[in-house]
Amino acid sequence: MRSLKGFDNAGNYRETRATGEFRDVIDLQGVTKHYEVGPVLVTALAGIDLHVDAGEFVVVLGASGSGKTTTLNIIGALDTPSSGKVTVGGRDLTASSRSELFALRRETVSFIFQSFNLFPGLTATENVEFGMDVSGRNGSADPAEILDSVGLGHRLGHFPHELSGGEQQRVAIARALATGNPVLLADEPTGELDFKTGAQILELLAEQASRDRAVLVVTHNREISRMADRVVEMSSGNIVSDGPPEGGKMPLSELHW
């Protein structure tokens, strides 16, 4: 599984491209998720199929309660499906043990959160080092270079509370990149940011897909979906559409929200 040695300092996923291994990095088949809320059984996912390849930039679009975050959580092994089969990075999550799921999160998926979730006690560099440490890539890349690649080469020793929201999100992306994992999962990554900053973040994420990572962005912002390779729209736990953005992929400069 640790065939991820081929990342360069910028986090490019070169080995996968060369070997073709894990091209089908995400595969969901008939996945359902039910929650019991008191006496009521709530269906968050009603049996979805989803397939994402490496190098794809996918936006999962939907209103609140549509099931998009649940999908993201299941792909990231943060939650388990009620039924169906989930394969990420070649590993069947539904048949994996708890420790295997932890290992998957270390080695295959990386998260970017709406509220950044940086470690407040660690500097920007240390937050990035954290990503490298947990994925076992310590020493294989320079965290300063990774931060530089997201435009934060001048903020290395700053603590999260000393950074703006956009800078914090860029540190969060750098931390995710530092893991070198082939799947990037971003939950409303621009939710707390202004347009300009959000656009920069999306640009960074799109760039990761171009480096052969599978990038999944969950959002309720339809405008964002216009820059994706593919838009998966969800409603009431179902995928209601799956394809290129309506009107074709647009450059970032034409987006507004």
Added chain:
Amino acid sequence: MWLLRLRWSLRDARRRWLQIVGISFTLAIGIGLYAGLSSVTQWRLTSIDKSLEVTNMYDLRATITEGSDVPTGALAAIAAEIDGVAEYNERLVVDTQIDAVVDGEEVLVHGRVVGMEMSESGSVVNDVFLIEGDVLPASGTATPQVLIDRNFAAFWGLPTDGNVTVGGDIDVEYVGHAVSPEYFLIVEGNGSLGKSNLAVLFAPLAAAQDISGKSGAVNDLVLTLEPGADAEAVRQQLIDATGSLDGALLDVITRDETPSYVGLVGSPEIDQGIYDAISLLLFVGAAFAALNFSARMVEAQRREIGAAMAIGEAPRSITIRPILIGLQIGVLGMILGVVVGYAISFQTVSVIQETVRLPIFEQPFQGSIYGRALAIGFAVPMLAVFWPVFRAVRVRPVDAIRSSHLASRGGSLGPIISRIPLPGRSLERMPIRNLMRAPRRTFLTLLTFTMSLAIMFAMLGMSSTFTTTFDEGNKELLGAEPDRFAVQFDSFYPVDSPQVQDVLTNPMVQLGETAIVLGASATAAKSDDSVDEATRLDLAIRFVDFGSDVWTPTMTTGTLSRGAPGIVLADKAARDFGVGVGDDVVVTHPALVDREFAYSTRTLPVTAIHPHPLRLNAYMDLSQASTWGFGGLANIVTGVPADGTSLNEVKRALFGSGKGVSLMQGLGDSFRSVEDSLDQSQGVFFITRIFVIFLVMLIAFNTANINVDERSRDHATMFAYGVPVRRVIANLSVEGLLLGLAAVVLGGLFGYALLLWMALFLMPTAIPEIGMIVSVRWWEMAVSFVLALAAIAVAPMFPGRKLKKMFIPGQLRVME
């Protein structure tokens, strides 16, 4: 509105019940320890007063010189003639040897028969109070019947009635356990007799005369004074009356000069000094912990407070819910504080009652003490909630509701300290970074651990200081012979007399040497030949052969000069006198002039200092005894049992000889009464240590629990990145350990300072006769600290279950 807030805060309490109980308990230990220990002192003081009142302890006691006695009525006649005497009792007090069998084991100890007029209504002065058993019959019985002292009986577990052998051959039946004011606390024989090795038998005067073979004799008078009477004038009249006693000297002491009384009434206040120090430190530590934890609990609600502000709720109304949380903690802390206080009180009382046998022990609720402790205990969580609420309502609502990068931060040292570069990987740095991030919290937690560990250090140090002091003292007196003993005669005998020779030549005795022991007092001599009365101390001067091959005192400074005049003082005595080798002391001592005893005063140079901790012990060369009129005489023989002979066999053989032996005991008993009385301090120290360890665990548990709650997002993020739960717990443990290690260092330093204060300043006030040798048993200290550290390190495992069961998406706020 209040009702809704109350319901809401009760729901808060239900959700956080573990934290609320934990904080309340922390507070309760502080409240309880302070109130509990302070209550005990009040109980003791009240009970001592009532016990002394009910037994009518004497104001003055007149004793005829050891070995002498006068006919019954002679002392009473003197008392009857003196103005100001209210009541009096003649007594016969005879030292002897008592042989008791306890569970098949023979207990051969120093004994004392105290005979006085007794009736069912009790004695007039210094009554004997029956604790359990039967009152003594009015008329004589075939076998003499007595009451046995409760201290001795309880120590050895004697039944309510039974038999003992007095003086080697007289069978005496005891029919109950009793106490008398001189023996509420046993301090006898210059400290060599305690509850374990002094058996006092209380008997009607006639029975005591029969048992001791002193028919019709008395040697002791106890009396009380009329209100307003001048004790000194009465004392002088008693001494002046000596002329009518056919050459016998009368030694008169007041109640305040009675060692057991001094120990009895003095020790509670001195103990309270120690209790105050312990409980205050612990109370402050617990209060800080509660303050810290409560504040953190409320700070966790900062966003909710912001939301309330955003919807227009008045700040005053917003404060209600956090205040109710403080109220819950305060009220629960107070309830638990009373429970803990009483638990500590009763544990402590049971320890104290083992040492001080009072006929009356009352334990009324100490309203003012508990009131004080509870008021502070209640105020602490209230203050704790006010601060974060005050801060929260001062920020703009928009800032308060933001949880991310725009949330208000406030200024602190955190960012500065956090810039210190650290080695290791990010995960390894995290515990230190977390500690640095919130210096105030870290400091408060450290403070509470430090105070707890300082108390533990001091308690352990006091235990080992006592033990070392006694061990060193015994080592000094015993030399290489653990069974070394002293035979004391009832008078001074020529060394070639049968009394002395029988002991020296007894086949059970080897290495026998004669000596003289005299009670004296001394003061430091001033340069203008006057004396410094403020330094007057009692001394037991022992004339021993400084050229002996068997035993001589060890010197710390100076030399033993055989044949030369001069005195060898204990280090503690020299310090209290303020003298050193070459300085003079003025000694007032008994001298034998024309076969009559008289008091004499002379100036002696200090020739050496010895290390024995007992201040009383002073030595002079045997050759100098002649200058005091005691040449060629002895009242002591020291020796060791012959090979194959036990100390008990020697005791029985020598005491049974009937030739003037009044006391025979091992020299290792020199601290017996102090060791016995310090059992209670050791007991209290032990109880305190248990509560301290419990408090450390509680603080560690609360810290870990609150950390887990506060950092749930951090932990969820770590889990999202695949960091295993065990690693997160390990990080929390490391964080605790780092704090614990810092607390060990600081606690060790503060604890050592506390130990020095207690051993070198407080204890000398309580027991000035002993020069404490401050000692720390490092291995014991290390084990205790390692246990405390282990408790701190293990604490994060308790909320580990919470971490394992965490719903990660919920904590990451990614759920829709």
